[in-house]
Amino acid sequence: xxxxxxxxxxxxIALGYTMVYGxxxxxxxAHSDVLMLGAFSAYYLAPAVAQVLPLPSLAGALVVTxxxxxxxxxLGVLIEFLAYRPLRSRPRLTVLITAIGVSLFIEFTxxxxxxxxxxxxxxxxxxxxxxxxxxxxxxxxNDLVVLVTTVLLLTGLWFVVQRTKIGTAMRAVSFNQQAxxxxxxxxNRIISFTFALGSALAAVAGILYALKAPxxxxxxxxxxxxxxxxxxxxxxxxxxxxxALGGLVIGLxxxxxxxxxxxxxxxxxxxxxxxxLILLFKPAGLLGKATVEKV
Amino acid sequence: xNATSILSVRNATIRFGGLTAxxxxxxxxxxxxxxxxxxxxxxxKTTAFNLITGVYQPTEGEIHFAGxxxxxxxxHHLTKMGIARTFQNIRLFGSLSVFDxxxxxxxxxxSHGVRTALWRGASFAKAEAEVEREVLDLLEIFDLARLxxxxxxxxxxxxxxxxxxxxxLATKPKLLLLDEPAAGxxxxxxAELMRLIGFIRDKFGIAIMLVEHDMKVVMxxxxxxxVLEYGKKIAExxxxxxxxxxxxxxxxxxxx
Amino acid sequence: xxxxxxxxFPASLNGAKRWLLVAVVLSFLLSLGHYNRYYxxxxxxIGINIILAVSLNLINGYxxxxxxxxxxxxxVGAYTAAKFSLVxxxxxPEPLRPxxxxxxxxxxxxxxxxxxxxxxxxxxxxxxDYLAIVTLGFGEIIRVIVQNMxxxxxxxxxxxxxxxxxxxxxxxxxxATVYVVVSLVNSTYGRGFVAVKDDEVxxxxxxxxxxxxxxxxxxxxxxxxxxxxxxxxxxxxFLSPTGFDFLKSIDIVVMVILGGMGRTASVVVAxxxxxxxxxxxxxxxxxxxxxxxxxxxxxxxxxxQGLFTFGRRAAA
Numbered sequence: 001x002x003x004x005x006x007x008x009x010x011x012x013i014a015l016g017y018t019m020v021y022g023x024x025x026x027x028x029x030a031h032s033d034v035l036m037l038g039a040f041s042a043y044y045l046a047p048a049v050a051q052v053l054p055l056p057s058l059a060g061a062l063v064v065t066x067x068x069x070x071x072x073x074x075l076g077v078l079i080e081f082l083a084y085r086p087l088r089s090r091p092r093l094t095v096l097i098t099a100i101g102v103s104l105f106i107e108f109t110x111x112x113x114x115x116x117x118x119x120x121x122x123x124x125x126x127x128x129x130x131x132x133x134x135x136x137x138x139x140x141x142n143d144l145v146v147l148v149t150t151v152l153l154l155t156g157l158w159f160v161v162q163r164t165k166i167g168t169a170m171r172a173v174s175f176n177q178q179a180x181x182x183x184x185x186x187x188n189r190i191i192s193f194t195f196a197l198g199s200a201l202a203a204v205a206g207i208l209y210a211l212k213a214p215x216x217x218x219x220x221x222x223x224x225x226x227x228x229x230x231x232x233x234x235x236x237x238x239x240x241x242x243x244a245l246g247g248l249v250i251g252l253x254x255x256x257x258x259x260x261x262x263x264x265x266x267x268x269x270x271x272x273x274x275x276x277l278i279l280l281f282k283p284a285g286l287l288g289k290a291t292v293e294k295v
Numbered sequence: 296x297n298a299t300s301i302l303s304v305r306n307a308t309i310r311f312g313g314l315t316a317x318x319x320x321x322x323x324x325x326x327x328x329x330x331x332x333x334x335x336x337x338x339x340k341t342t343a344f345n346l347i348t349g350v351y352q353p354t355e356g357e358i359h360f361a362g363x364x365x366x367x368x369x370x371h372h373l374t375k376m377g378i379a380r381t382f383q384n385i386r387l388f389g390s391l392s393v394f395d396x397x398x399x400x401x402x403x404x405x406s407h408g409v410r411t412a413l414w415r416g417a418s419f420a421k422a423e424a425e426v427e428r429e430v431l432d433l434l435e436i437f438d439l440a441r442l443x444x445x446x447x448x449x450x451x452x453x454x455x456x457x458x459x460x461x462x463x464l465a466t467k468p469k470l471l472l473l474d475e476p477a478a479g480x481x482x483x484x485x486a487e488l489m490r491l492i493g494f495i496r497d498k499f500g501i502a503i504m505l506v507e508h509d510m511k512v513v514m515x516x517x518x519x520x521x522v523l524e525y526g527k528k529i530a531e532x533x534x535x536x537x538x539x540x541x542x543x544x545x546x547x548x549x550x551x
Numbered sequence: 552x553x554x555x556x557x558x559x560f561p562a563s564l565n566g567a568k569r570w571l572l573v574a575v576v577l578s579f580l581l582s583l584g585h586y587n588r589y590y591x592x593x594x595x596x597i598g599i600n601i602i603l604a605v606s607l608n609l610i611n612g613y614x615x616x617x618x619x620x621x622x623x624x625x626x627v628g629a630y631t632a633a634k635f636s637l638v639x640x641x642x643x644p645e646p647l648r649p650x651x652x653x654x655x656x657x658x659x660x661x662x663x664x665x666x667x668x669x670x671x672x673x674x675x676x677x678x679x680d681y682l683a684i685v686t687l688g689f690g691e692i693i694r695v696i697v698q699n700m701x702x703x704x705x706x707x708x709x710x711x712x713x714x715x716x717x718x719x720x721x722x723x724x725x726x727a728t729v730y731v732v733v734s735l736v737n738s739t740y741g742r743g744f745v746a747v748k749d750d751e752v753x754x755x756x757x758x759x760x761x762x763x764x765x766x767x768x769x770x771x772x773x774x775x776x777x778x779x780x781x782x783x784x785x786x787x788x789f790l791s792p793t794g795f796d797f798l799k800s801i802d803i804v805v806m807v808i809l810g811g812m813g814r815t816a817s818v819v820v821a822x823x824x825x826x827x828x829x830x831x832x833x834x835x836x837x838x839x840x841x842x843x844x845x846x847x848x849x850x851x852x853x854x855x856q857g858l859f860t861f862g863r864r865a866a867a
Contacts, residue, residue, distance in 0.1 A: 021680075026680075027680055027683075027684075083848060086852055087851065087852065087855075090851075090855055091855070092679070093617065093808075094851050094855040095851075096680075096683075097804070097805070097808055097847060097851050098847070098848055098851040098852070100801055100847065101844050101845070101846075101847030101848040101851065102844075102848060104801075104840065104843070104844035104847070105841060105844035105848065108840040108841045108843075108844055109841050112837060112838075112841065113837075226691075230684070230688070233680070233681065233684050237680065237681075265695075265698075265699045266695055266696075266699060268691060268694075268695045269691060269692040269694075269695030272687075272688030272689075272691050272692050273688075273692060275684070275685070275688055276673065276685055276688055276689070279673065279676075279677060279681060279685060280673055280676070283676045283677055283681065284681075348756065350752075369755065369760075370752075370755040370756050371754075371755040371756070371757075371758050371759055371760045371761075374755075374756060374757060374758035375758055379756070379757075380756050382752075382753065382756075386750045386752065386753035387749075387750075387753070388745065388746050388749035388750060388753065388754070389749050390745055390748070390749055390813075391742070391745055391746065391749065395742060395745075398742055399742040399743065399745075399746040399754070399757060399759065400757040400758065400759075402739040402742060402743065402758070402759065403757070403758030403759070405739065406739045406743075407738050407739045407740070409735075409740075409767075411738075412734055412735055412738035412739070412740055413730075413731060413734050413735070414568075415567060415568060415734060419738070463756075466757055466758050
């Protein structure tokens with residue numbers, strides 16, 4: 001159960017990586033920091049919201065999350081606008097390094113004592129907690145919340161991408177940017193939208209992750225970010241169902257391995273080991289299409 | 296297998312999923328022969344080409360070069376056996392100079408070991424000097440020596456095409472395959488190209504096969520022409536025979 | 552890049568050997584002097600970073616692969632060499648210690664080279680981001696293994712490594728690294744590396760076996776990263792798994808990019824600059840890493856072709 005919940009969080013983050021990769025073909029290293037900022041905005045918003053709404057409560061949690069989503073969406077768009085857009089026509093490697101730079105910048109800035117400080121903070125209780133009993137299985141309410149939220153968001157995302165005009169435009173841009181531009185699609189708008197969507201998902205993931213974690217700190221995004229990133233590659237980067245599947249696989253395997261004594265110390269390495277093994281046999285990931293170079 | 300031919304394609308078939316791109320192709324190429332492979336768009340010319348150069352493996356049938364099977368050999372292996380090629384969309388080494396583009400292709404026959412490369416002794420210097428001479432001679436022949444230090448991708452289109460051919464020749468092939476060499480050329484350049492291809496065959500004494508769209512070019516220089524349509528060979532013969540072949544005319548002009 | 556292949560040994564290829572000899576002798580002569588401890592330490596750091604950057608440049612710059620795992624190779628070399636010294640140093644008489652050190656370094660390099668082979672082989676099937684991620688993963692796996700290995704101190708680190716690294720050793724080996732990389736690049740290997748980078752399909756059609764060149768780059772690059780690791784271990788005298796994390800790999804990648812990918816001379820300059828920069832920023836301790844991050848971003852926007860490259864450059 002814990003594995004499923006963890007996997008769902010990874011899936012949410014992985015979707016952000018994969019969506020950005022889909023339209024811009026680079027790995028947005030700063031994505032894991034947006035997740036951290038999502039958790040931190042909730043941390044700072046919660047006391048404010050508590051003035052008007054009872055916390056912990058469902059309504060309060062929803063409001064906090066919504067605000068965090070909007071904040072992070074704006075932030076994601078801003079990062080793209082400031083750091084990535086000027087590099088649009090540059091080699092992908094340049095953009096990749098810039099993304100690493102942005103990630104380091106956010107992490108070190110947030111660690112500065114004038115911002116969040118490097119210490120771990122206790123995340124506020126947003127939701128009432130209780131355990132359910134299902135036969136022999138004990139299910140924490142938080143795990144359940146994580147699962148339900150993820151399922152809802154995945155369905156919503158699927159709807160947006162497959163059934164709306166802007167989703168169709170996203171897919172078009174991802175398929176062939178130039179052709180999409182020639183069809184009258186405003187590329188910049190679509191890319192901003194993609195960043196907003198991915199960052200909002202990351203904010204939710206950050207809050208969900210914080211609910212389960214003992215506390216939050218400016219580097220909290222790094223480990224889940226890395227796992228999610230592996231998940232995205234595992235599923236075949238650029239492929240949305242692949243990212244969701246990859247997230248679940250990584251989350252489940254990690255929890256499973258954590259339960260085996262002797263292996264638990266190697267948890268951090270296991271995700272990578274799995275990834276490398278799978279890529280050896282399927283170089284384009286589980287659901288990725290192998291591209292054959294045309295000669 | 297025909298003993299006199301250097302390349303023999305026998306019943307080669309390749310399918311991609313449900314699509315049969317090339318079906319039961321038979322083709323013999325003799326040493327020093329100039330042969331053309333033509334056909335309308337999507338007839339399977341490039342696929343046939345990729346079969347011979349090892350980019351694709353045939354689903355059925357076999358291909359022999361100089362008596363040796365070609366199947367399951369990787370492209371660099373085939374080059375070693377003596378098949379060289381050019382590309383439809385020019386693929387020069389963009390960050391190398393004209394000179395180094397050709398020099399890179401000579402190492403098939405002169406590659407240093409790590410020890411030679413690090414020791415840089417007399418044998419290294421001698422080998423380098425020989426390669427340099429060889430490359431310059433080739434560039435000289437094709438009037439590219441004056442451009443030796445230019446970046447390859449900065450050359451005019453026609454020169455790039457020529458350089459690609461020179462680079463292929465530097466591997467000392469027995470068979471040179473040209474993939475749509477006349478693509479994007481104007482009539483003057485085409486005439487020049489035709490002269491060049493004939494010249495290469497006479498000067499280097501190698502077999503040349505060209506896959507080409509342009510009927511005039513193929514008719515003008517090839518001694519033998521094979522025509523593909525829908526992945527099947529519908530005709531083969533001299534330019535005269537091909538020109539009169541009703542099946543070919545139908546394929547190109549459409550049947551009434 | 553066309554004109555750069557011959558730099559910095561123009562016509563006389565034999566002369567290069569003499570230069571290497573001069574550099575090695577000079578390094579050892581210089582190390583006889585007495586220096587301020589702090590400056591000496593930083594200078595040795597510079598030498599180690601030159602080895603790391605120049606060797607990574609072979610993989611990322613010339614062969615056009617993208618490795619984010621150089622710190623992993625460095626870790627393999629560092630731990631192997633350190634453990635070797637720790638085990639055998641007590642039984643070796645003082646005058647033979649330099650020999651022991653040399654063996655330790657070479658062993659570290661060799662084990663790292665084997666690791667390079669292990670990473671280089673999957674690299675044959677992977678490209679771009681996938682390769683970057685696999686190498687990143689390799690670095691992380693190394694770190695996790697070391698963290699759990701009691702024999703090398705696990706998470707608390709490996710202490711008490713003898714201080715063998717001197718100015719002489721560092722710069723002699725840095726010269727050797729530059730020599731080897733430049734020699735390889737100015738031979739058929741170099742043409743092969745660049746051809747594979749530019750167009751793998753065309754390269755293989757010219758009889759160039761991409762496998763051979765990619766793996767060679769990885770193995771040679773990893774070997775020198777291992778050597779650098781050994782020097783580092785016997786310089787700091789203490790190894791901790793966190794010293795070889797992702798950030799260290801990024802540092803080296805930034806040096807290579809700053810140097811302009813595939814230009815050995817400017818990569819050397821970049822290694823020097825980027826080692827000194829944090830030292831100069833020491834007075835802004837709090838803002839040091841923030842400035843570093845901004846520098847990376849600014850650099851990518853203003854001069855993605857590298858800071859020390861002038862004149863023409865092929866579009867990448």
